[in-house]
Amino acid sequence: MKQFLTMALCALALAAPLPAAAAGGKIKRACMASDRPAATRARCSCIQRVANNALSRSDRVKVAEWFTDPHQAQVVKMSRTARDDALWERYQAFGQLAQAVCR
Template sequence: MLRIFTMICALSALAACGGGRGYNPGGGYRSAPVLFATGPIQSACMSAGRKQASRSRCGCIQAVADRSLSPSEQRRGVQVFKDPHTLQEARQSDSASDNAFWSTWKAFGNTAETLCSAA
C-alpha cells in the first residue's frame, strides 16, 4: 500500500512539472513564447523592403504594436515605415501630439527590439 501511495505521489509531482509549456517538438525547449500577429504594422514592415524583414519578425513587431500602440498610433506608424523621416520630424516638432507620438513610438521600438530580435 505504501509503495502504491509513493508511486502516485511521484507521478503527481512529475505531472505538476509543466509539460508542454515552452516545449517545441521540432527543436527542444524555447526560452520565450512566440509572438505573432497580423495588422497594419506587419504589412508595412513586410513592404518596406528592409533586409532583415521576415514574416516572423514583422508579425512579432505587430504583436508588440497591438500591446503598446493605439489603432491611430499604428496608422501613424505605418507612415514611419513608408518614410522614416516623418519620425524625425515628430521628434523635433514643438507639437504636444508629435512629442507624445515620439515617446510612445520610441518605447514601442525598444520593446519590439527586445522581444523580436530573435524572430
C-alpha cells in the same frame, strides 16, 4: 526603463492571443513591404504583436506610414507640440520593447 521593459514583457506573455485580423495589421504589412533584409515574416509578425499591445490604433496607423515615408517620423521627432512629443515617446518605448522581444 528596465522595470518598464520587464513589465511589458510580462504583459505580452500573459496577453490572450490576438485575432488573426489584428495580427495581420498595418505595421506588419509595412514591415513586410520594406526593403530591409531583417524584415522576415516572423519578425514583422512579432513587431505587429508588440505594437498591438504598446500603441493605440491611431499610433499604429501613423507608425506604419513611417515605413514608406521615414521623413514623417523625423517631422514628429523634431516637432515641438505636446501631442507629437507624446507620440514620439510612445514610439521610442515601443521600439525598445519590440527590439527586446523580437530579436
